[in-house]
Amino acid sequence: MDFRSNRLTVSEAKEMDMVRFLSDLGHEPSKIRNNDYWYLSPLRDEKTPSFKVNRKLNRWYDHGLGKGGNLVDFAILYHGCTVAELLQNLSGNFSFQKPFTRQPLQESEPENKIKILRDFVLSSYALLRYLQQRRIPVDIADRYCREVRYELNEKVYYGIGFKNDLGGFEIRNPYFKASSSPKGITTFDNSANEVIVFEGFTDFLSFKAIHKHEPEDRFDFVVLNSVSFFETARLFMEKHNAISLYLDRDTTGQNCSRYALYLSSKYKDENSLYQNHKDFNDWVVNIGKPQKKNHKQKPR
Incomplete structure (x- = not known):
C-alpha cells in the first residue's frame, strides 16, 4: 500500500513497531530482557522502569497505570489527541502536537513511607479553618x-x-498533600443511572455542599484521586447511562476528558462550568468574587 497517497487505517497504525515509535519520540529502553523492553513510563514521572513493551506481541503495558494496549491506545494517551487526529498526522514523526503531560509527583515523599497511626473525627482548628x-x-x-x-x-x-x-487515604492540610498506601479510587454506589466523576476529593465535597438538599441517591460518584486511575474506574463508570466529568482544567485533566469522550458517547465534559478556574473547588471558592481585570486595557 502506498502510504504517501493514502492515510493509514487504524489496523495499520496498530501494527507499527512500538519500540521504534517510542525511539522516534525520544524514549529508549532502560533494560531489555528477551522480548520485553522496559522504559521509564512516557505517561508518568517515575524513577523505576515500569512501562513494558513486548516486541514480539508489539503491545505495551504500564504497570503504574494498570493499562496497556496497542500503539494507537498509547498514542492517543501520550498526545491527548483523537484517533482521527492521530491517523491524519501520523507520518513517521509525531511532533504535530504537544505530548500528553506526565503526571506530577504530588506526594512530597514516597507513599510507602507514610504510616497511618489513627483516624478520628475532624477536630483540629487548623484543618477546620482550611475547610x-x-x-x-x-x-x-x-x-x-x-x-x-x-x-x-x-x-x-x-x-x-x-x-x-x-483502605488508603488521600491526605490534605494547608501545607501538604500526600497519600498513604494502597492508592486507589473512591466510589459511592447509590444505584443511580448517572455517575459524577471528580479528580480530587475537595471537588467532590464542594459538589456535595452545593447539592446538599438533593436526594442522596440521585447520583453515583467516583473520585479518581489521580487521573492515572481513570482506567481503573472505567468498569464502575461505564455501567451507568451517563458519565459527567468534572476534572481539573490543567493539561492532564483536559487530555483525560478528551480521551473519555473518544471512548464513549456516555461521557460528558462539564468543565465549561468552571472554565476560568483550575478546578471545581476553585470555582466554588471564588463564586461572588470579582474577576481580575486586565489593567492593560484602556478605560472606556
Whole structure:
C-alpha cells in the first residue's frame, strides 16, 4: 500500500513497531530482557522502569497505570489527541502536537513511607479553618473525611483524610498533600443511572455542599484521586447511562476528558462550568468574587 497517497487505517497504525515509535519520540529502553523492553513510563514521572513493551506481541503495558494496549491506545494517551487526529498526522514523526503531560509527583515523599497511626473525627482548628477557606462545610466533610495522624520520616503529622476503596487515604492540610498506601479510587454506589466523576476529593465535597438538599441517591460518584486511575474506574463508570466529568482544567485533566469522550458517547465534559478556574473547588471558592481585570486595557 502506498502510504504517501493514502492515510493509514487504524489496523495499520496498530501494527507499527512500538519500540521504534517510542525511539522516534525520544524514549529508549532502560533494560531489555528477551522480548520485553522496559522504559521509564512516557505517561508518568517515575524513577523505576515500569512501562513494558513486548516486541514480539508489539503491545505495551504500564504497570503504574494498570493499562496497556496497542500503539494507537498509547498514542492517543501520550498526545491527548483523537484517533482521527492521530491517523491524519501520523507520518513517521509525531511532533504535530504537544505530548500528553506526565503526571506530577504530588506526594512530597514516597507513599510507602507514610504510616497511618489513627483516624478520628475532624477536630483540629487548623484543618477546620482550611475547610472554611475552601468553602467546604464541616458537616459535609464530617460525612466523608476523617482526621488522620500519620508518621513520616519518624515525625508525626496530621491532616484531613479521605479514604479510598482499598483502605488508603488521600491526605490534605494547608501545607501538604500526600497519600498513604494502597492508592486507589473512591466510589459511592447509590444505584443511580448517572455517575459524577471528580479528580480530587475537595471537588467532590464542594459538589456535595452545593447539592446538599438533593436526594442522596440521585447520583453515583467516583473520585479518581489521580487521573492515572481513570482506567481503573472505567468498569464502575461505564455501567451507568451517563458519565459527567468534572476534572481539573490543567493539561492532564483536559487530555483525560478528551480521551473519555473518544471512548464513549456516555461521557460528558462539564468543565465549561468552571472554565476560568483550575478546578471545581476553585470555582466554588471564588463564586461572588470579582474577576481580575486586565489593567492593560484602556478605560472606556
